[in-house]
Amino acid sequence: MTPMSPxxxxxxxxxxxxxxxxxxxxxxxxxxxxxPLVDKPAIQYVVEEAVRAGIDDILIxxxxxxxxxxDHFDRNFELEYxxxxxxxxxxxxxxxxxxxxxxxxxxxxxxxxxxGHAVSVARKHVGDHPFAVLLGDDIMDQRSRxxxxxxxxHMERGSSVVAVKEVPTDELSSYGCIKPEAIDGVAAELxxxxxxxxxxxxxxxxxxMAVMGRYVLTPEIFDALDEVKPGVGGEIQLTDAIGILxxxxxxxxxxxxxGRYDIGRKIDYLQATVQMALERDDLGPAFEDxxxxxxxxxxxxxxx
Ligand code: UTP
Numbered sequence: 001m002t003p004m005s006p007x008x009x010x011x012x013x014x015x016x017x018x019x020x021x022x023x024x025x026x027x028x029x030x031x032x033x034x035x036p037l038v039d040k041p042a043i044q045y046v047v048e049e050a051v052r053a054g055i056d057d058i059l060i061x062x063x064x065x066x067x068x069x070x071d072h073f074d075r076n077f078e079l080e081y082x083x084x085x086x087x088x089x090x091x092x093x094x095x096x097x098x099x100x101x102x103x104x105x106x107x108x109x110x111x112x113x114x115x116g117h118a119v120s121v122a123r124k125h126v127g128d129h130p131f132a133v134l135l136g137d138d139i140m141d142q143r144s145r146x147x148x149x150x151x152x153x154h155m156e157r158g159s160s161v162v163a164v165k166e167v168p169t170d171e172l173s174s175y176g177c178i179k180p181e182a183i184d185g186v187a188a189e190l191x192x193x194x195x196x197x198x199x200x201x202x203x204x205x206x207x208x209m210a211v212m213g214r215y216v217l218t219p220e221i222f223d224a225l226d227e228v229k230p231g232v233g234g235e236i237q238l239t240d241a242i243g244i245l246x247x248x249x250x251x252x253x254x255x256x257x258x259g260r261y262d263i264g265r266k267i268d269y270l271q272a273t274v275q276m277a278l279e280r281d282d283l284g285p286a287f288e289d290x291x292x293x294x295x296x297x298x299x300x301x302x303x304x
Contacts, residue, residue, distance in 0.1 A: 006158040009130050009151045009216055010057055012050040015118035016043060016136035017063030017109040022264050032264050033136035034068050038276050038283070041072060042263050043136050044098070050134055051102050053147040059105045059125045060136070061118045070106055075099045114235025119217075120225040128219050130154055133238075135213030139272055141259025142279075147214055150254045153190060154216045159250040162193065162242065163214035165260065172202045175210035176239035178253050191253045193246050198232045198239035209253060211239065212260055221245055 020027030026035060033043040043060070050058055062069055076095060083092040105125060109118050119133060132147060140146060150161040164178055176198045180191035195206055215238075224244035231237040245251055261272035277287045295301060 006155050007129050008054075009132055009154060010055060011059065011126055011129060012055045012057070012132040012134055013059045013061065013119060013122040013126065014043065014046055014050070014134050014136045015061040015109075015115055016069060017061045017066075017112055017118050018115075018137070018264075019063075019112050020137075020264060023266065023269070030065055030068055031063070031136075034072070035263060035269065037139065037263065037269075037273050038280065042139055043069065044072070045139050045142070046134050046136055047073070047101060047104070049140055049142075049144070049147060050132065053132070053151055055102070055132060057103045057105070059107060059122050061109050061121060062106050063109055063112055066106065066108065073098055073101065073104045114230070114233070114237055116225050116228055116236035116238040116241050119238055119241075120222060120236070123222045126219060126222075130160075130216060130218050133213075133215040133217060137262060137264040138213030139261045139263055140214070141275075144256075144259050146254065146256045147216075149189070150214060150216045153252060153254060157250065157252070158218070159252050160218050160221065160242070160245060161216045161252045161254050162196075163212045164191075164209045164253040164255050165212050165257065166208050166255075167210045169202045169205070169208060172205045172208065172210060173199050175199065175212075176237075176242075177205045177207065178209050178211065179206035180209055180253055180255075183252075189255045191255060193242075193251045193253050196239055196243045196246065196251075198237045209255065212256075213262070215242075218245075218249065220248060224248075 016031055016033040020032035023032050034041040047058060060069060079095060080092060107121055107125065109121050146163055150163060153161045167175060176196055177200050178193045179195035181194050183190055183192050197206060221241055224241040227244055228236055228240045231240045242251060261268040263269040263272055278284050
């Protein structure tokens with residue numbers, strides 16, 4: 001079963017090779033993970049979240065149009081020189097810090113054959129260690145400590161841990177969905193996963209608990225991924241590999257509530273942008289004034 005002394009989680013895999021068809025035409029020539037939320041590309045928030053959780057080795061799975069991703073985390077000497085010459089020291093420090101944020105590696109997924117396939121190409125880099133997977137288009141509130149809690153759970157029990165959140169029934173067919181079982185004597189957020197199904201018909205869904213884009217996985221997932229056949233949408237699904245894994249070892253769900261956006265969906269992208277702008281000290285007050293004025297002008301609150 002699970003190892004007695006779990007190894008620490010120091011590596012993360014960020015799949016960012018999908019086609020982003022729900023966000024066309026913006027994603028025609030750039031990955032959706034590079035869409036900005038206020039003034040940072042989405043993937044920077046994801047990398048910063050991994051670093052906050054104590055991870056210092058990050059593998060980004062890239063596809064076509066990968067250049068901008070690599071450039072973002074690389075040095076840009078021309079820009080640095082330009083900023084230094086003009087005394088823009090804050091901006092200079094910010095762009096330099098990006099290149100130091102973590103040890104970032106890239107591997108290419110030749111074809112976008114699915115999330116499971118994207119994770120499987122990380123095998124060589126990850127080796128025989130537990131690792132985190134953070135979807136590059138899933139943004140967590142910056143105060144979220146979900147990943148830290150998942151890693152702590154893995155360290156305690158040696159299990160794989162998957163982030164789950166309750167969603168409305170009509171949204172279940174967009175997610176992997178779990179059959180949970182309460183566990184005696186552990187934190188209420190933790191459940192044992194008995195079954196997992198990708199994009200179920202809501203009538204057949206085992207619960208309303210859906211898998212969100214954060215995972216802490218044991219390396220046994222790679223053997224499971226080798227066994228998986230193309231599933232929903234003809235893609236190699238990570239959900240199906242987790243379904244195999246949970247027959248061999250304990251897989252837990254970590255239940256959380258708020259503060260997650262799938263920025264691959266336009267409505268989530270807009271909400272995340274507004275939320276993040278409001279929380280910024282430099283932009284929040286002026287932006288809030290604008291929103292209040294807009295709401296008034298459009299009569300969105302009726303006569304009040
Ligand atoms: P999604 O299913 O949300 O991404 O995958 P997608 O396929 O790009 O989106 P749509 O449905 O066409 O709009 C979740 C994450 O997995 C990555 C995506 O880049 C995204 O971060 N992914 C998906 C891969 O890296 N490779 C794949 O083959 C599929």
